[in-house]
Amino acid sequence: MSEPVVRDNFSRxxxxxxxxxLSVGALVSVVLETVYLGWWSFLVALLFNVVLTKTARLWSPRPGVALIPLVAWLAGFAVALALLPPTAGLVALPLAGIAGGVWPLLRAK
Known part of the structure; x- marks a missing residue:
């Protein structure tokens, strides 16, 4: 079985x-999750933010940099919250998004 090849010779x-x-993807994700809000949105927010943070870790080992897509997601969510009427589901959505975005960093320790 061959070892995976990780590319680390990329420019700044x-x-x-x-x-x-990744941040653009996070913004598209939060738009879809808030517009089509349902129970699937929580799962999508959780899992997609895990993917975004894990992928961001490939670009930088620094946890603060790896959280940039999550910060973009939260900024997009804040805009959506200002534009849409608040519902229980909409208010609870950031819990899933934050959990998904932070989980890969906590798991790495």
Whole structure:
């Protein structure tokens, strides 16, 4: 069985571009999760934010940098909360999003 190849010779510009695209993905995710709010949104927020944080860790080992997509997701959520009428589901959604975004960092320790 061969070992996975991890690319670590990328430029700072590539890392910034990667984190930018992850943040765009986070914003698209939060729009879909808030517009089509249902129980599936909680699962999607949890799992997709896990993926975003794990992928961000590939671009930087620093936990603060790895949380950039989660911060973008939370900013998008704050805008959605200001525009949409608050419901119990909408208010509880960030718990799933934050848990998913932070979990890979806690698990790595």
């Amino acid at each position: 510009g590539e890392a910034v571009a990667g984190l930018t695209w």
